[in-house]
Amino acid sequence: MMLYLYVVKDEDGSFRIVRVITSPINQRGNSGITYGNITILDLETRKAEGFWTQEDVYQGQGEYMIFKEKVTTFDEDTAVVTNTYIYERMPLDEIKADLKNRVDTKRNDKYYGGFTFENVSYFTDRDSRMNIIGAQAAILTDSTALPDGFIWRSADDQNIPMDATKFKQFAIALFEFSNTVYQTSWNIKAAIDAASTYEEARAAATWDGEAL
Numbered sequence: 274m275m276l277y278l279y280v281v282k283d284e285d286g287s288f289r290i291v292r293v294i295t296s297p298i299n300q301r302g303n304s305g306i307t308y309g310n311i312t313i314l315d316l317e318t319r320k321a322e323g324f325w326t327q328e329d330v331y332q333g334q335g336e337y338m339i340f341k342e343k344v345t346t347f348d349e350d351t352a353v354v355t356n357t358y359i360y361e362r363m364p365l366d367e368i369k370a371d372l373k374n375r376v377d378t379k380r381n382d383k384y385y386g387g388f389t390f391e392n393v394s395y396f397t398d399r400d401s402r403m404n405i406i407g408a409q410a411a412i413l414t415d416s417t418a419l420p421d422g423f424i425w426r427s428a429d430d431q432n433i434p435m436d437a438t439k440f441k442q443f444a445i446a447l448f449e450f451s452n453t454v455y456q457t458s459w460n461i462k463a464a465i466d467a468a469s470t471y472e473e474a475r476a477a478a479t480w481d482g483e484a485l
Contacts, residue, residue, distance in 0.1 A: 328354070
């Protein structure tokens with residue numbers, strides 16, 4: 274919907290917005306005439322009567338852009354008031370801090386989001402990890418600690434048989450997976466810290482090809 278303004282020209286030649294026209298119906302102009310509907314007026318009549326339109330322009334919007342200033346210009350030829358909202362890039366240190374927080378979030382998602390061992394998916398939430406640590410500790414204390422027919426439940430509710438040797442391999446695989454997740458996060462954050470420009474920092478903030 275077109276926004277109309279009532280604009281007057283001061284003695285010094287500058288323009289001033291008197292009010293926002295909330296309805297185009299029955300509006301009085303500079304001449305004192307009341308118009309039933311200003312939307313049907315031609316440009317010259319609107320200019321003479323002070324019925325201008327408004328346009329909003331946004332410059333520099335996007336990720337990590339913050340509002341800097343608004344610039345208002347008056348075009349007497351077209352009777353248009355243009356508000357230009359100008360945005361600028363956030364400080365690089367703040368961007369880096371946010372990107373590293375995103376890395377931490379992704380790391381946690383992966384760390385607790387499950388892993389695959391011998392083509393079977395397993396849970397790696399906190400409780401599951403504690404259970405694995407407990408079972409591994411028992412095996413390290415006594416290699417015969419696992420009962421006959423011992424199984425571990427997969428993420429899709431399969432009962433996977435494991436003996437002490439297999440469970441050790443399972444626990445080691447989880448450790449290696451977890452270490453890789455953390456090592457990857459450290460490498461990404463180091464690359465973000467090393468960046469000297471926004472473009473470099475943004476390019477560094479990727480995990481397995483996925484932008485964070």
